[in-house]
Amino acid sequence: MSLERIPVEQLDSPEKNRISRNRWLLTRRTCQLLMLALFLAGPFLGLWVIKGNLASSEVLGVLSLTDPLIMLQSLFAGHAVYVTAIIGAITVSLFYVVVGGRVYCSWVCPINMATDLAAWLRSRLALSRDLVIPKQVRYVVLFLVPFLCWQTGTIIWEFVNPITIFQRGLVYGAGLSWGVVLLVFLFDLFVTKRGWCGALCPVGAFYGLLGAKSLIRVNAGRRNRCTDCGDCYQVCPEPQVIVPALTGEKKGLSPLILSGECTNCGRCIDVCPENVFNFSHRLTNIRP
Amino acid sequence: MAFLKSRRKFIGRILQYLGSLGVFGFLIAGHAQREKTGLPAIVIRPPGALSEKDFLSACVRCGLCVRNCPFDTLKLAELGEPVTTGTPYFVARRIPCEMCTDIPCLEACPTGALSHALLDINKADMGLAVFTGVDTCYAFTGIGQCRACYLACPVKDRAITMEAHRRGGRDVFMPTVHTDYCTGCGKCEHDCITDQASIKVLPRHLVKQDAGLVV
Ligand code: SF4
Ligand code: SF4
Ligand code: SF4
Ligand code: SF4
Numbered sequence: 236m237s238l239e240r241i242p243v244e245q246l247d248s249p250e251k252n253r254i255s256r257n258r259w260l261l262t263r264r265t266c267q268l269l270m271l272a273l274f275l276a277g278p279f280l281g282l283w284v285i286k287g288n289l290a291s292s293e294v295l296g297v298l299s300l301t302d303p304l305i306m307l308q309s310l311f312a313g314h315a316v317y318v319t320a321i322i323g324a325i326t327v328s329l330f331y332v333v334v335g336g337r338v339y340c341s342w343v344c345p346i347n348m349a350t351d352l353a354a355w356l357r358s359r360l361a362l363s364r365d366l367v368i369p370k371q372v373r374y375v376v377l378f379l380v381p382f383l384c385w386q387t388g389t390i391i392w393e394f395v396n397p398i399t400i401f402q403r404g405l406v407y408g409a410g411l412s413w414g415v416v417l418l419v420f421l422f423d424l425f426v427t428k429r430g431w432c433g434a435l436c437p438v439g440a441f442y443g444l445l446g447a448k449s450l451i452r453v454n455a456g457r458r459n460r461c462t463d464c465g466d467c468y469q470v471c472p473e474p475q476v477i478v479p480a481l482t483g484e485k486k487g488l489s490p491l492i493l494s495g496e497c498t499n500c501g502r503c504i505d506v507c508p509e510n511v512f513n514f515s516h517r518l519t520n521i522r523p
Numbered sequence: 524m525a526f527l528k529s530r531r532k533f534i535g536r537i538l539q540y541l542g543s544l545g546v547f548g549f550l551i552a553g554h555a556q557r558e559k560t561g562l563p564a565i566v567i568r569p570p571g572a573l574s575e576k577d578f579l580s581a582c583v584r585c586g587l588c589v590r591n592c593p594f595d596t597l598k599l600a601e602l603g604e605p606v607t608t609g610t611p612y613f614v615a616r617r618i619p620c621e622m623c624t625d626i627p628c629l630e631a632c633p634t635g636a637l638s639h640a641l642l643d644i645n646k647a648d649m650g651l652a653v654f655t656g657v658d659t660c661y662a663f664t665g666i667g668q669c670r671a672c673y674l675a676c677p678v679k680d681r682a683i684t685m686e687a688h689r690r691g692g693r694d695v696f697m698p699t700v701h702t703d704y705c706t707g708c709g710k711c712e713h714d715c716i717t718d719q720a721s722i723k724v725l726p727r728h729l730v731k732q733d734a735g736l737v738v
Binding site: 406407 | 581583586607608
């Protein structure tokens with residue numbers, strides 16, 4: 236096996252060290268923390284770059300941003316949403332349509348840090364007991380959310396949404412919002428591996444659909460180098476998305492990870508010892 | 524046989540879906556029900572807020588109204604408070620609404636939960652002041668000559684007047700709220716000098732237009 240390996244000097248990058256094995260992870264954590272810091276800098280330091288929270292905000296007093304799923308809930312609940320929020324939601328949507336919908340999950344959402352930690356601890360502690368929750372449940376939840384909004388006339392998901400509850404808690408006063416994060420964390424740690432983001436959260440499901448045709452994609456471009464070590468599947472929050480790209484060569488499938496469920500977290504790029512993966516864009520798909 | 528097996532598998536799968544959805548749905552429904560319970564009487568919504576039912580369909584809980592209030596009046600409800608989590612409110616006795624003429628809280632609201640149809644803060648309808656001080660109010664009991672509430676009112680002489688009454692052989696004055704003009708800003712409640720305010724702002728729906736001492 237090792238004889239067939241491409242010699243190190245022919246690889247694009249040399250053997251990975253601790254940093255390069257976590258490059259995207261570190262970039263991503265920086266981005267997540269920066270997002271939090273930007274929202275917190277206003278109330279705590281008086282630096283008003285962003286006012287508001289993840290539900291809706293105002294950047295530098297000019298650009299308004301609104302979470303499109305929350306705006307949709309409001310529409311379904313029967314409110315004629317004011318134009319500012321509509322423009323904000325369109326702006327946010329356009330961004331994620333380009334960079335990948337679930338970039339929200341892995342680069343912005345603060346809950347992701349808790350669920351990533353749970354997943355990491357799980358593998359560290361070799362916890363394997365799983366309650367099987369089908370990954371499609373989140374789409375059913377996503378379908379139920381607008382339905383229930385319409386039925387109850389309220390923005391119903393915002394009663395439970397741990398993302399906005401927690402982030403709002405940090406920015407405006409915590410209350411019990413830490414408890415929500417703890418619940419999600421414990422759920423992921425002890426009940427189901429990647430259970431919250433991977434099977435239940437309708438926000439992730441929504442952004443996944445939003446970015447189903449997004450431009451930026453992970454590419455298993457050097458899949459012929461894959462040694463089937465399985466590291467990428469282990470680390471990926473949505474391992475099913477890697478399968479067609481990595482193993483589909485014979486079936487003529489693109490090496491691009493095309494599923495909207497991929498969060499563009501880049502962990503596979505990080506961990507693959509053979510440097511199979513890299514960030515790329517959908518247009519490379521046109522080439523045979 | 525294979526058919527039976529796959530059917531069993533299929534049914535198992537369906538049960539799995541229903542089970543996880545059921546548990547999840549149950550938790551959410553329970554929580555949502557709790558969240559929808561009505562507002563406590565001391566909780567006042569910002570100026571221009573739609574009726575409570577419509578407000579809950581409109582407000583995305585962003586807090587931009589809170590941020591734009593120059594007086595720190597508004598607050599977003601924290602999880603665990605008896606107000607729908609994340610929605611803005613104020614408690615008049617703590618910090619009342621100063622009735623800014625440019626209504627910056629409303630101006631900032633991206634969704635219209637604070638209705639942009641409200642152009643004049645004097646037409647705001649946050650709540651209604653109610654005189655509760657028959658036994659406590661300095662002016663009405665005749666203990667003193669207080670008229671702090673009247674002086675505090677931004678719409679004084681229209682929303683609130685001190686009306687003379689004959690009580691126990693003496694001339695006393697009762698702070699009297701006029702429903703057509705009271706905006707519910709809470710300045711009177713805030714400035715009232717008695718331990719417990721002798722005049723209180725209540726959500727309008729709790730006070731009938733022609734109720735009790737209101738003229
Ligand atoms: S495929 Fe890669 S980038 Fe996409 S979610 Fe999985 S690990 Fe992250
Ligand atoms: S009118 Fe002024 S004081 Fe009253 S809530 Fe709005 S911003 Fe605050
Ligand atoms: S600005 Fe509007 S949408 Fe945002 S919290 Fe205030 S009332 Fe709600
Ligand atoms: S401020 Fe209070 S005590 Fe004074 S007159 Fe008004 S209600 Fe009475």
